[in-house]
Amino acid sequence: xxxxxxxxxxxxxxxxxxxxxxxxxxxxxxxxxxxxxxxxxxxxxxxxxxxxxxxxxxxxxxxxxxxxxxxxxxxxxxxxxxxxxxxxxxxxxxxxxxxxxxxxxxxxxxxxxxxxxxxxxxxxxxxxxxxxxxxxxxxxxxxxxxxxxxxxxxxxxxxxxxxxxxxxxxxxxxxxxxxxxxxxxxxxxxxxxxxxxxxxxxxxxxxxxxxxxxxxxxxxxxxxxxxxxxxxxxxxxxxxxxxxxxxxxxxxxxxxxxxxxxxxxxxxxxxxxxxxxxxxxxxxxxxxxxxxxxxxxxxxxxxxxxxxxxxxxxxxxxxxxxxxxxxxxxxxxxxxxxxxxxxxxxxxxxxxxxxxxxxxxxxxxxxxxxxxxxxxxxxxxxxxxxxxxxxxxxxx
Amino acid sequence: xxxxxxxxxxxxxxxxxxxxxxxxxxxxxxxxxxxxxxxxxxxxxxxxxxxxxxxxxxxxxxxxxxxxxxxxxxxxxxxxxxxxxxxxxxxxxxxxxxxxxxxxxxxxxxxxxxxxxxxxxxxxxxxxxxxxxxxxxxxxxxxxxxxxxxxxxxxxxxxxxxxxxxxxxxxxxxxxxxxxxxxxxxxxxxxxxxxxxxxxxxxxxxxxxxxxxxxxxxxxxxxxxxxxxxxxxxxxxxxxxxxxxxxxxxxxxxxxxxxxxxxxxxxxxxxxxxxxxxxxxxxxxxxxxxxxxxxxxxxxxxxxxxxxxxxxxxxxxxxxxxxxxxxxxxxxxxxxxxxxxxxxxxxxxxxxxxxxxxxxxxxxxxxxxxxxxxxxxxxxxxxxxxxxxxxxxxxxxxxxxxxxxxxxxxxxxxxxxxxxxxxxxxxxxxxxxxxxxxxxxxxxxxxxxxxxxxxxxxxxxxxxxxxxxxxxxxxxxxxxxxxxxxxxxxxxxxxxxxxxxxxxxxxxxxxxxxxxxxxxxxxxxxxxxxxxxxxxxxxxxxxxxxxxxxxxxxxxxxxxxxxxxxxxxxxxxxxxxxxx
Numbered sequence: 001x002x003x004x005x006x007x008x009x010x011x012x013x014x015x016x017x018x019x020x021x022x023x024x025x026x027x028x029x030x031x032x033x034x035x036x037x038x039x040x041x042x043x044x045x046x047x048x049x050x051x052x053x054x055x056x057x058x059x060x061x062x063x064x065x066x067x068x069x070x071x072x073x074x075x076x077x078x079x080x081x082x083x084x085x086x087x088x089x090x091x092x093x094x095x096x097x098x099x100x101x102x103x104x105x106x107x108x109x110x111x112x113x114x115x116x117x118x119x120x121x122x123x124x125x126x127x128x129x130x131x132x133x134x135x136x137x138x139x140x141x142x143x144x145x146x147x148x149x150x151x152x153x154x155x156x157x158x159x160x161x162x163x164x165x166x167x168x169x170x171x172x173x174x175x176x177x178x179x180x181x182x183x184x185x186x187x188x189x190x191x192x193x194x195x196x197x198x199x200x201x202x203x204x205x206x207x208x209x210x211x212x213x214x215x216x217x218x219x220x221x222x223x224x225x226x227x228x229x230x231x232x233x234x235x236x237x238x239x240x241x242x243x244x245x246x247x248x249x250x251x252x253x254x255x256x257x258x259x260x261x262x263x264x265x266x267x268x269x270x271x272x273x274x275x276x277x278x279x280x281x282x283x284x285x286x287x288x289x290x291x292x293x294x295x296x297x298x299x300x301x302x303x304x305x306x307x308x309x310x311x312x313x314x315x316x317x318x319x320x321x322x323x324x325x326x327x328x329x330x331x332x333x334x335x336x337x338x339x340x341x342x343x344x345x346x347x348x349x350x351x352x353x354x355x356x357x358x359x360x361x362x363x364x365x366x367x368x369x370x371x372x373x374x375x376x377x378x379x380x381x382x383x384x385x386x387x388x389x390x391x392x393x394x395x396x
Numbered sequence: 397x398x399x400x401x402x403x404x405x406x407x408x409x410x411x412x413x414x415x416x417x418x419x420x421x422x423x424x425x426x427x428x429x430x431x432x433x434x435x436x437x438x439x440x441x442x443x444x445x446x447x448x449x450x451x452x453x454x455x456x457x458x459x460x461x462x463x464x465x466x467x468x469x470x471x472x473x474x475x476x477x478x479x480x481x482x483x484x485x486x487x488x489x490x491x492x493x494x495x496x497x498x499x500x501x502x503x504x505x506x507x508x509x510x511x512x513x514x515x516x517x518x519x520x521x522x523x524x525x526x527x528x529x530x531x532x533x534x535x536x537x538x539x540x541x542x543x544x545x546x547x548x549x550x551x552x553x554x555x556x557x558x559x560x561x562x563x564x565x566x567x568x569x570x571x572x573x574x575x576x577x578x579x580x581x582x583x584x585x586x587x588x589x590x591x592x593x594x595x596x597x598x599x600x601x602x603x604x605x606x607x608x609x610x611x612x613x614x615x616x617x618x619x620x621x622x623x624x625x626x627x628x629x630x631x632x633x634x635x636x637x638x639x640x641x642x643x644x645x646x647x648x649x650x651x652x653x654x655x656x657x658x659x660x661x662x663x664x665x666x667x668x669x670x671x672x673x674x675x676x677x678x679x680x681x682x683x684x685x686x687x688x689x690x691x692x693x694x695x696x697x698x699x700x701x702x703x704x705x706x707x708x709x710x711x712x713x714x715x716x717x718x719x720x721x722x723x724x725x726x727x728x729x730x731x732x733x734x735x736x737x738x739x740x741x742x743x744x745x746x747x748x749x750x751x752x753x754x755x756x757x758x759x760x761x762x763x764x765x766x767x768x769x770x771x772x773x774x775x776x777x778x779x780x781x782x783x784x785x786x787x788x789x790x791x792x793x794x795x796x797x798x799x800x801x802x803x804x805x806x807x808x809x810x811x812x813x814x815x816x817x818x819x820x821x822x823x824x825x826x827x828x829x830x831x832x833x834x835x836x837x838x839x840x841x842x843x844x845x846x847x848x849x850x851x852x853x854x855x856x857x858x859x860x861x862x863x864x865x866x867x868x869x870x871x872x873x874x875x876x877x878x879x880x881x882x883x884x885x886x887x888x889x890x891x892x893x894x895x896x897x898x899x900x901x902x903x904x905x906x907x908x909x910x911x912x913x914x915x916x917x918x919x920x921x922x923x924x925x926x927x928x929x930x931x932x933x934x935x936x937x938x939x940x941x942x943x944x945x946x947x948x949x950x951x952x953x954x955x956x957x958x959x960x961x962x963x964x965x966x967x968x969x970x971x972x973x974x975x976x
Contacts, residue, residue: 022844022845022848023781023848023849024848024849024850024870033777034777034778034780034781037775037777037778038772038778038848041771041772041775041778044771045768045769045771045772048764048768049764049765049768052735052736052739052760052764053760053761053764055739056739056742056757056760056761059739059742059743059745059747060742060747060749060757063678063742063743063744063745063746063747064747064749065746065747065748065749069746070746071678071679071680071744071745071746071944072744073744074680074743074744076680076681076682076683076684076685076942077683077684077685077686077687078684078740081684081736081740082684082687082733082737085732085733085736086729086732086733089728089729089732090729093725093728093729093771093774094725096725096771096774096775097721097722097725097774097775099775099777100721100774100775100776100777100778100779101718101721101722101776101777102777103776103777103778104708104714104717104718104721104776104777104780105714106777107777107780108714137864155549155553156549156550156553157547157548157549157550157644159709159784161781161784161785161850161852163781163849163850164850166780166781167780167781168709168780168781168783168784169709169711170709170710170711172644172645172710172711173549173638173639173644174638174643174644175638175711177711188867189867190850190860190866190867190870192850192852193852194783194784194785194852194853195547195784196474196542196543196547196550196853196854197550198474198541198550198554199470199471199474199541200470200861201470201474201854201855201856202470202473202854202855202856202857202858203470203857203860203861204861205860205861205864205866206864207864240862240863245862246861256469256471257469257470257471
């Protein structure tokens with residue numbers, strides 16, 4: 001068939017440089033197909049552009065008003081011409097349609113032997129879940145191995161875009177979406193979120209790392225699947241990896257538009273919007289992760305904080321994060337030389353059972369502050385409820 | 397063709413009274429039913445919106461000078477690009493040409509005294525003013541940051557006050573748009589003078605008519621959509637938000653079902669202006685009249701069937717994507733027909749490179765690029781990497797700004813003498829056209845390249861996040877291209893400021909405009925400059941809107957005068973193009 005064999009051969013030779021100039025490096029099988037088609041369209045555009053603008057310039061030059069020049073009669077309609085310039089473009093765009101259609105079907109049809117990697121997008125991170133249970137914020141794969149991304153969103157629309165592979169698919173809450181690629185070159189490539197998703201949309205990028213060999217990939221996979229022994233160290237890693245860092249500082253300062261600092265979290269009593277207080281203990285941190293809208297502290301716009309279900313932060317990881325947050329508290333006294341024993345029994349927390357939290361039992365997100373924009377500026381000073389101060393700390 | 401020629405001469409001594417000075421109290425403007433005054437008030441309002449949107453555009457360009465963002469934090473940037481997009485789309489481009497030139501010239505071109513429903517016309521203006529104030533205030537005070545598209549679930553979950561307030565503004569503006577469209581459709585249908593058959597109408601009227609049809613059919617869908625969005629944000633009715641069982645992609649369908657036809661609300665009147673100006677400045681009848689006229693209708697109708705091409709990677713089904721891609725290509729044909737017919741009109745003409753014509757040529761150049769790059773986006777496989785990148789940004793700026801805004805400028809320079817009775821400085825007018833053209837290309841052409849390299853839209857910075865920097869080579873390329881673009885934006889802005897200055901200076905110091913400075917054959921050139929309150933003293937008789945052979949340049953007038961017909965039959969013998 002014409003479209004199958006002759007045409008690609010025809011456009012291949014002169015076309016590639018034209019596409020190579022426009023796009024960056026092509027690093028997947030699909031990318032090469034896209035570049036070829038793009039080049040064909042470029043040639044077509046170039047032809048029509050030169051035709052139209054060239055004729056325009058010639059006419060301007062020839063028929064510009066000057067002494068002695070007068071308009072001449074010429075027919076003011078011609079069905080023949082109208083047919084020519086309707087039918088020829090119709091045929092050309094029909095060709096483009098067919099080629100684009102074919103390429104698109106290829107893009108939407110992953111090979112049967114594809115390696116599935118789960119993607120969970122949330123504000124403002126991509127998390128990649130590998131079949132062995134490992135999770136990372138980088139996408140890793142091997143040269144020559146088709147990879148299918150099974151995408152889901154934890155909050156709003158996102159879109160996973162890898163320019164070097166010429167592939168993109170929206171990540172839509174409430175359904176799975178898919179895209180696939182087969183990398184042809186080892187290396188590190190950029191990955192972007194391409195669908196606007198709120199404040200840190202422009203910082204929702206990551207890397208794609210393509211390994212040369214399967215062994216290299218397996219070694220990496222094994223490495224990320226073994227967390228550090230020390231929970232504080234692990235918690236600190238998770239603090240960056242899960243994206244807490246974007247909104248929560250560790251030094252007591254408030255990030256613009258973000259949430260409370262982790263330094264201020266553990267062991268303090270916090271005022272809640274809508275009245276009541278809550279003590280910053282393990283349950284408070286757990287609830288803040290799993291259902292953040294249930295307890296919004298005064299001075300913050302709780303709506304920004306996405307919920308982190310188990311698929312994003314596993315229970316073990318919550319333990320590690322709690323250990324890390326605990327360690328940030330000004331009253332924290334490190335365990336003396338007993339490294340493996342860090343999982344301190346949390347008696348203090350449970351003794352100090354909060355009595356005043358029932359007013360904040362609002363799982364629905366309706367309970368938002370009405371005037372967010374006002375608060376954005378002043379979240380910094382009022383986050384320390386005076387009466388809380390230091391009623392108990394870490395006195396192991 | 398010029399019946400009034402006997403009663404009023406060709407502009408030597410104009411009557412002292414015209415629509416501008418026939419009454420001058422504030423109330424006479426505020427409660428005017430005169431379509432011309434309403435058009436002028438719209439013009440003022442729309443230029444303010446353009447200025448406002450333009451300032452936000454400059455803020456965006458400055459921000460992107462540095463990879464880390466030069467001026468604002470992310471939140472602020474998001475609010476600014478939302479303001480830029482929403483103001484330009486809803487307050488400037490959609491009303492621009494129909495509400496100003498449509499209001500002012502549609503009745504005159506029909507030889508009528510006013511539109512069919514003058515009170516509704518005034519109501520449309522006040523709805524626009526009210527909607528605009530409401531909309532801009534809502535965005536400024538609540539910090540709306542959803543982008544002009546209000547995509548769910550972000551818009552439904554982000555604090556509801558901004559979204560509800562802003563969508564109410566859109567709702568009000570929608571009614572303004574519907575009133576204008578309805579008025580024009582009815583006026584064209586019922587008020588054409590004897591002798592003006594459909595195919596003897598000026599092409600500008602065809603395009604305004606087609607636009608009116610789209611406004612009537614599509615805008616209600618926008619109203620329904622924003623109401624549903626408001627209901628979702630406040631009551632959680634569960635239509636768009638997956639947390640309550642809704643479907644976010646459904647919102648996109650609803651939204652683009654209006655907003656894609658709206659693209660043609662923006663560009664069709666611009667095409668109408670080009671069809672009107674080009675023959676005048678080339679001194680040749682328009683080529684392929686019937687094809688240009690019918691292509692407007694074809695675009696209006698086909699425009700309703702292609703909304704899904706905004707959603708190729710949204711997870712709409714593959715089969716839907718394929719169908720929408722095929723339909724999308726069908727819209728390119730009527731647009732192409734227009735361009736080729738315009739070209740053929742220039743053939744063997746006598747081209748007067750006045751400021752208006754300079755803008756027409758700029759339009760042809762920019763619209764051709766805008767249209768051709770649509771092929772990359774309509775083709776499914778190549779759209780996938782380009783979607784939501786700067787390639788799309790560049791493409792729609794070439795069409796919307798290079799098309800609609802440049803046509804608006806062409807129109808304003810063409811009709812300024814008629815609207816205000818003053819001639820502007822031709823030299824500086826041409827300088828403005830040159831600067832706008834150069835600045836435009838410098839601003840937006842690099843954005844095509846940015847897009848193919850992978851720069852996504854709506855990014856406040858492009859250095860990546862902590863620990864994950866975007867690769868150095870790419871950041872370098874992005875930086876250079878963004879800087880060329882920002883530099884170009886300043887050239888463009890300078891051109892626009894000069895254009896505004898030229899026109900305003902004309903009001904103060906301009907030479908008195910003759911009745912027909914460019915030699916147009918449509919009816920507005922037979923009334924005085926500026927027209928009298930009732931437009932015409934006697935009902936004008938209708939001739940071929942593109943017949944120029946009976947006109948002659950008169951140096952004393954500084955304009956064209958119509959020669960008395962040699963044989964009375966001649967005009968009727970010379971049928972308008974394509975009426976066979």
